Amino acid sequence: MPSTPPSNPSVHERVSRIIALIRPAVQADGGDLELVDITDAGIARIRLHGACVGCPSSNVTLKTGIERNLRDHIPEIKGVQSVD
Numbered sequence: 001m002p003s004t005p006p007s008n009p010s011v012h013e014r015v016s017r018i019i020a021l022i023r024p025a026v027q028a029d030g031g032d033l034e035l036v037d038i039t040d041a042g043i044a045r046i047r048l049h050g051a052c053v054g055c056p057s058s059n060v061t062l063k064t065g066i067e068r069n070l071r072d073h074i075p076e077i078k079g080v081q082s083v084d
Contacts (some may be wrong), residue, residue, distance in 0.1 A: 002058070009079070010058070011074060011076045012037075012038055014035060014073070014074050015038060015044050015070060015074060016035055016079065018069055018070055018073055019033060019035050019066070020068060021069075022065065022069060023068040026052065026061065027050075029051055029052075030050050030051030030060075031048060031049060031050040031051040031052030031053075031055070031074075032048070032049040032052070033046055033047065033048055033049065033052065034046065034049065036064075036083050038077070038081065040079050042056070042076050042077075042078035043077075043078060043079050043080065043081050044061065044066075044067075044070055044077055044078070044080045044081070045066055045080075045081050045082075045083045046066060046080055046081070046082055046083065047082070048062070048079050048082060053056050058082070059065055059082075062080055062082055063080070066080055067079060067080040
């Protein structure tokens, strides 16, 4: 019986998993986030929703919360960018 190759999730799948772990904390504050895409340069493009839109702390959340987690767990990610 042939063995199945080891699962190698894509960068997009791995980023989606990390975002799913972060999402409840963001939702608890009335916001949400969505992974739009990942550029060839390793920038995760994130769309903020709800209370995050226009919130003065959203940039801090994006950079220190989301970007730090993604970069710590996924070396291919070089940064994050908020998109409208």
